[in-house]
Amino acid sequence: GAVVSQHPSRVICKSGTSVKIECRSLDFQATTMFWYRQFPKKSLMLMATSNEGSKATYEQGVEKDKFLINHASLTLSTLTVTSAHPEDSSFYICSVSTSGSYEQYFGPGTRLTVT
Amino acid sequence: GDSVTQMEGPVTLSEEAFLTINCTYTATGYPSLFWYVQYPGEGLQLLLKATKADDKGSNKGFEATYRKETTSFHLEKGSVQVSDSAVYFCAPSSGSARQLTFGSGTQLTVLP
Numbered sequence: 001g002a003v004v005s006q007h008p009s010r011v012i013c014k015s016g017t018s019v020k021i022e023c024r025s026l027d028f029q030a031t032t033m034f035w036y037r038q039f040p041k042k043s044l045m046l047m048a049t050s051n052e053g054s055k056a057t058y059e060q061g062v063e064k065d066k067f068l069i070n071h072a073s074l075t076l077s078t079l080t081v082t083s084a085h086p087e088d089s090s091f092y093i094c095s096v097s098t099s100g101s102y103e104q105y106f107g108p109g110t111r112l113t114v115t
Numbered sequence: 116g117d118s119v120t121q122m123e124g125p126v127t128l129s130e131e132a133f134l135t136i137n138c139t140y141t142a143t144g145y146p147s148l149f150w151y152v153q154y155p156g157e158g159l160q161l162l163l164k165a166t167k168a169d170d171k172g173s174n175k176g177f178e179a180t181y182r183k184e185t186t187s188f189h190l191e192k193g194s195v196q197v198s199d200s201a202v203y204f205c206a207p208s209s210g211s212a213r214q215l216t217f218g219s220g221t222q223l224t225v226l227p
Contacts, residue, residue, distance in 0.1 A: 001161065034214070043204065043217045044159075093158060095215075102147040102166070102208045104215060108158040 002028030002105035004096055010111045013084055021079045021110045023094035030096035033077040034104060035069060038091040050077055084114040117142040121205050121218030128195055128225050136190040136221045138179075138205030146209035148172075148181050148188040153202045153220075162190075162203070195225045 003026040013019045023033060032051050036044040048064075050056035050071035058064045066088075068080040081088055091111050095104040122137040140146070150162040150172070163172035168183035177192045188205060205218040 004158075032213075041220075041222075043219045046214060046216075049214060095159075097213065102149075102213045103161065103164070104208075105161070106151075106159040
């Protein structure tokens with residue numbers, strides 16, 4: 001399967017600032033990337049789906065102006081949490097997939113804490 | 116949209132016990148079905164999958180059979196090990212975007 005990395009693995013930021021999380025597919029042409037949010041002891045919630053070179057498709061209830069997603073290449077997608085607030089504190093996970101496949105390969109996740 | 120009902124945890128077993136984690140789903144059409152595992156401090160890993168009715172996915176001693184008639188994909192292992200302690204997620208995948216819909220996750224703890 002694909003090797004997916006996320007950077008940073010942990011980040012602490014102050015309320016009102018923005019933070020960028022990178023998701024890289026190291027050995028895989030990721031035509032599609034997914035961003036999830038995982039709350040403690042809860043399931044993964046899909047935030048958005050992005051196809052390389054296109055605008056992301058956001059799930060209902062996810063603010064696209066707050067969670068900016070860029071998928072500029074087949075190996076890199078970024079999630080920027082703008083004007084972060086404590087309620088944005090969570091574990092953010094990306095996954096990658098390729099066209100025609102149902103399989104997704106997941107990154108290790110990024111723990112965001114907003115103080 | 117798709118939905119998944121997964122056995123509530125946590126589940127605590129002794130080593131070498133038999134494991135079943137129930138999973139039922141609702142989905143449009145004929146989804147592919149997956150079990151993912153998340154070990155402590157790590158990301159999700161694909162454990163096994165089945166892409167059509169009656170298929171059996173298997174890996175590392177775990178098995179699950181795609182039951183279309185009961186819309187179920189129960190995970191089983193005959194003899195669990197301490198190293199199997201993790202959170203297990205059932206997830207169908209369907210639709211043009213092939214999105215996964217995750218169950219709530221089942222925390223498994225295996226005691227020596």
